[in-house]
Amino acid sequence: MTTAHQSPGETRPGGRTARTRQAVLAAVFQELDEGGFAGLTMEKVAQRSGIHVATLYRRWRCIEGLVCELLTELSSDVPLPDTGSLPEDLRALARSVAAFFGEVRMRALIEAVVSAAARDPQAAAVLRSFFGERLTLAGQMVRRAVDRGELPADTDPEEVMSALGAPFYYRILIARRPVDRRLAESAATAVWAAARAGAYGTKDGCDVADDMSPGGGEAADGTAAGAGVPSNDTSPGGR
Amino acid sequence: MTTAHQSPGETRPGGRTARTRQAVLAAVFQELDEGGFAGLTMEKVAQRSGIHVATLYRRWRCIEGLVCELLTELSSDVPLPDTGSLPEDLRALARSVAAFFGEVRMRALIEAVVSAAARDPQAAAVLRSFFGERLTLAGQMVRRAVDRGELPADTDPEEVMSALGAPFYYRILIARRPVDRRLAESAATAVWAAARAGAYGTKDGCDVADDMSPGGGEAADGTAAGAGVPSNDTSPGGR
Known part of the structure; x- marks a missing residue:
């Protein structure tokens, strides 16, 4: 239970935990490569990696957690x-x-x-x-x-x-x-x-930061045609 | 047949052709809004716009053509x-x-x-x-x-x-x-x-333009781990 969010491999770098993690991340990458995110499921990752699906759910909770860990893993290669x-x-x-x-x-x-x-x-x-x-x-x-x-x-x-x-x-x-x-x-x-x-x-322009956030710069009529029409002054309350 | 790629509305700005185009583009926008591109079909656009599906196919050929015209239409609002x-x-x-x-x-x-x-x-x-x-x-x-x-x-x-x-x-x-x-x-x-x-x-760096295009900067082993490891010199043939 306490290992739910432990980063596997931290405590035993060369051990079974690390190997499990590598196998799972490799499987996620291959699945993404073949079917994209849309087709990605815990079951498919379990099948491909040979790791029990219950283990996956216990460690990573959801498929997004797995993809996030993969992204983090790959990005750590960019120093x-x-x-x-x-x-x-x-x-x-x-x-x-x-x-x-x-x-x-x-x-x-x-x-x-x-x-x-x-x-x-x-x-x-x-x-x-x-x-x-x-x-x-x-x-x-x-x-x-x-x-x-x-x-x-x-x-x-x-x-x-x-x-x-x-x-x-x-x-x-x-x-x-x-x-x-x-x-x-x-x-x-x-x-x-x-x-x-x-x-x-951060000093210049800070006071107009919210002028065009949703609602601020939105076309009053909300139509498609209005959306892209730049107004000369879209920041009535800004200054 | 010759009207397959004619931009409707050009010849008769206020006429039926222009109204058809507006109705169709509005329908595409609404469909995208509700179901995204994945769910977008000519049939749905026809149903929502009230324009016969054969007319849509004759004028725009495919759904991508319609989306492209919508993008173009909306972008023309950005002068x-x-x-x-x-x-x-x-x-x-x-x-x-x-x-x-x-x-x-x-x-x-x-x-x-x-x-x-x-x-x-x-x-x-x-x-x-x-x-x-x-x-x-x-x-x-x-x-x-x-x-x-x-x-x-x-x-x-x-x-x-x-x-x-x-x-x-x-x-x-x-x-x-x-x-x-x-x-x-x-x-x-x-x-x-x-x-x-x-x-x-365009002068500086032009000679290294292709160094990292697919194949050029790709990790030799093709592994996930190798993908992000920056080499100190990924442009052996560049200079």
């Missing part, structure tokens, strides 16, 4: 650099991310998770919490740069890291073209220049 | 500014995009289309061609700025416009938080600073 220089750190991280998404299966995993989130609130919660944690972690890189005086003191670390990641997800999910080295260089150069220019500062 | 200054143009466009995605239904449409693309090659082709056309169109804004001497001559207009859009899709699909005015300001400021710094130049 957070600490070279002493933010532009170098950004470049190194962007290259790692590009290598990570160079494999078609990784693109498929992200597509599967984003699709699942579109249909399933629980999957959406997993996605949000996973990326939230990653951003907080990666934000350390920016906080160190602020301490070194490389960036303005009011720089929002998580906005910087979001901006570094955004071009990759755009490329994969929207443009649907290969992630390449040039994208990594461009993303790193862009974020560094933008951060230096204060684009991710 | 491309031409203020004579790129930073102002970027800011105006970013605000329009933020207003566009301020409505929950527009987020749902994008989620539906991206999910569909993850499962269905035809939907993926629609998405790619739609965004390709929009980027080319929006790229005019950047070409004008280059002509005015605001940006380096080798600036890639479509990369600039991709970079402006990326934070919005990241916010919607990955971070899953509301699109707000602050995001618009940050995106516009960031892209302007990055473009000025040459982040979207």
Whole structure:
């Protein structure tokens, strides 16, 4: 009972617990590869991994928990650099991310998770919490740069890291073209220049933060035609 | 037969053709709203719009064609500014995009289309061609700025416009938080600073463009564990 959320393998790295975890995560990855998130069930993972389904439910509770652990596991292969220089750190991280998404299966995993989130609130919660944690972690890189005086003191670390990641997800999910080295260089150069220019500062623009959140900038008539029509002033209460 | 790809309404703006088109697109939007792309069929659109299904097939051929036209229709509500200054143009466009995605239904449409693309090659082709056309169109804004001497001559207009859009899709699909005015300001400021710094130049880095395309940066062993491990040099043939 007390092991329900224990991270298996922590206490006995080479033992049966670790082997079980590896077998289960490998099975999840293969199932995602073949059938996407939509077809993923605890039963299929049990069958493929050879681990009893009751064990899966006891350790991971639900399929979203398993996918989250897989994402976390895979992401831990992308190290957070600490070279002493933010532009170098950004470049190194962007290259790692590009290598990570160079494999078609990784693109498929992200597509599967984003699709699942579109249909399933629980999957959406997993996605949000996973990326939230990653951003907080990666934000350390920016906080160190602020301490070194490389960036303005009011720089929002998580906005910087979001901006570094955004071009990759755009490329994969929207443009649907290969992630390449040039994208990594461009993303790193862009974020560094933008951060230096204060684009991710928390002071400027803070007072208009909620102007276009749902309800704020929504077309009054709620029609499809109205949705995209930009008003010259959508922030009546903002200032 | 010759009307198969005619844009209905062009010849008779207020006529029956235009009314048919509006009824059909409204029905597609409502169906997407309720059941997503997965449940969308020509039959359902016919039933909801009151337009005969044979008419739908004759004019739009397939459901992807309909969704593409809806996307195009809605996007035409986001005007491309031409203020004579790129930073102002970027800011105006970013605000329009933020207003566009301020409505929950527009987020749902994008989620539906991206999910569909993850499962269905035809939907993926629609998405790619739609965004390709929009980027080319929006790229005019950047070409004008280059002509005015605001940006380096080798600036890639479509990369600039991709970079402006990326934070919005990241916010919607990955971070899953509301699109707000602050995001618009940050995106516009960031892209302007990055473009000025040459982040979207075609000269630098062109020779390494394909280093990490599928196959190039793929882990040699093809394992999940190997996928995300960044190599220090993934571009052996690049330079």
